[in-house]
Amino acid sequence: MSRPRIAFVESNTSGTGRLFLAAARELGFQPIMLTSAPERYPFLSAEDCDVVTLDTGDTAALVEVSRELSRKGLAGVTSSSEYFVVAAARVAWQLGLPGPDPVALASCRDKHLQRQRLRAAGVAIPDFRAAETPEDAVRAAEAFGFPVIVKPVSGSGSVGVAACSSPEGVHAHAAALLGQAVNERGQPVPRMVLVETIAQGPEYSVETFDRTVVGVTAKHLGSPPYFIEVGHDHPAPLHTVERDALARITRAALDALGLGFGPAHTEIRYTESGPAIIEVNPRLAGGFIPELVRLATGVDLVRNTVARIARQPAPCEPLHRRHASLRFLLPPAEGSLARIDGLEAAGRLRGVAEARMYGAVGSQLACRHDFRDRIGHVIATGATPEDAMATADRAREQVRLTVTPARGA
Structure with missing residues (x-):
């Protein structure tokens, strides 16, 4: 059968x-x-x-x-x-x-509508305005004061997200985004961008399942003006008061957006005045965060997501308490990947759970300043946050990538 x-x-x-x-x-x-x-x-x-x-x-x-x-x-x-x-x-x-409710998901995927609903519910978020022309984007930025974030109203993995520090920069980036008819998956995109104030402070994500807060992840971001995530630590080394504040605002956001079935991944900046929602993603976290959660707690969010839609139990109680850290490998330059050295040595380090490249020698590498720049990763575990982070950093340093620049570069 x-x-x-x-x-x-x-x-x-x-x-x-x-x-x-x-x-x-x-x-x-x-x-x-x-x-x-x-x-x-x-x-x-x-x-x-x-x-x-x-x-x-x-x-x-x-x-x-x-x-x-x-x-x-x-x-x-x-x-x-x-x-x-x-x-x-x-x-x-x-x-x-x-x-999950498809109407709630569609509203959440529209980042402009998402922000409108969060603001109406009194959930703390950066100030924002929608813009349908580059000139509208410049006017919004001038009203807020520079620098500002300019981003698509739909997207994922930091694609098209950039900080702009001048009217010229806002105009150019908004024009580039508004000139795109489809996203990287070939889907049509709205002719609209968001202009937002910058929330200053460390970035975290709260991983939830149904309405259970499974854990908080600390984010490592790449160099400005872009926001590519280059590493994660789970669970984030936080005091109880900070964790509780992140959990409260996350639940408030889920309620405001009508979410609460299965996984959600909520990104937050912890500012001087408290946490502020950057965005709520109505799906499981990317960037191998579910693997970090599994290694740190024994909770398998991937399995739970499949089990939930198949009417099977999806337990979220931790089975153990450890720490896991991930560091992504990024290309040192654009061109052809000529050599990969130290990957096996990185994988042999005590505490390293995985050292992996996504592509092979000969792959063509481009710097897009979003998740597509990540060409490999190392994951480490430890009894303390410091152990996991230090091991992940050592493993990343072991891997040396040689790139043959593209002609004319």
């Missing part, structure tokens, strides 16, 4: 997508990938995963295919990609399967 199925609408390309398929199998389900471009996911060839090729931008087509699958036993529909969580939720709703 064939196993019941879990359908995944597209996948995360840089982090946990592969883990979702493994979790489905471990729970006794056959994973099925619904995708318009199977070649986007090299890991599919090594996984026991059925593939259905279709236009995943067409909700009606997704519903039709999923309805046919349901006749043969479909337990749930979800996505590990932020760009497709709304589509997956709509399909689940149409088929009467468990899932």
Whole structure:
């Protein structure tokens, strides 16, 4: 007898997508990938995963295919990609399967509407204005005072997010964003950007499941004016008062946005006046944060996400209390990756759980100043935050990347 199925609408390309398929199998389900471009996911060839090729931008087509699958036993529909969580939720709703509210998810994915709802609910956020032209963006920035953040109203992984310190910089960056018709996944994007004041202070993310705060992650950011995340520490080394304040504002944000089914990843700056929400992401964290949570606490958020939509238990109580840190490997320059040295040595360091490159020698590297710049990572664990962080830093320093510059560079 064939196993019941879990359908995944597209996948995360840089982090946990592969883990979702493994979790489905471990729970006794056959994973099925619904995708318009199977070649986007090299890991599919090594996984026991059925593939259905279709236009995943067409909700009606997704519903039709999923309805046919349901006749043969479909337990749930979800996505590990932020760009497709709304589509997956709509399909689940149409088929009467468990899932988050698709209307709430769609509202949350629209960062302008998200901010309007948070502000209306009295949740602390940076000041903001929407702009539909570069000139509107400049006027908003001048009203706030420089520097400001200019960012897309939809997106993920810090794509298109930049701090701008002059009218000329705001105009140029806004014009570039407004000139884009589609995002990196080929989806149409609104002709609108957000201009925001900068919340000063350390950045954290709160990982929640349903309404349970599973933990707080400390973020390491790259060099300004961009906001690429270059490392994470879980759990963040915080005092109880700080953790409680982050948990309270996160729950208030979830309530304001109508969220509370399955995972959410809420990014927060801890300012002098207290925590302020940067954005709420209605999906599991990327950047291998779920792996850090699993290593530090034993709570498997990937497995829980699949279990939740399949009506199975999703326990969030920690099984142990350790610490885990991740450091990403970034290209030293644009060009062709010529050599990778020290990766095996990094992996042999005491306390290192993983040292991995995403690409091979010969890969072409570009600096886009977002998550796509990350070409590998090291993960370390320890009994204390200091142990995990120090080991992760040592492992990252062990890896040396040699890049042959592109011609003309």
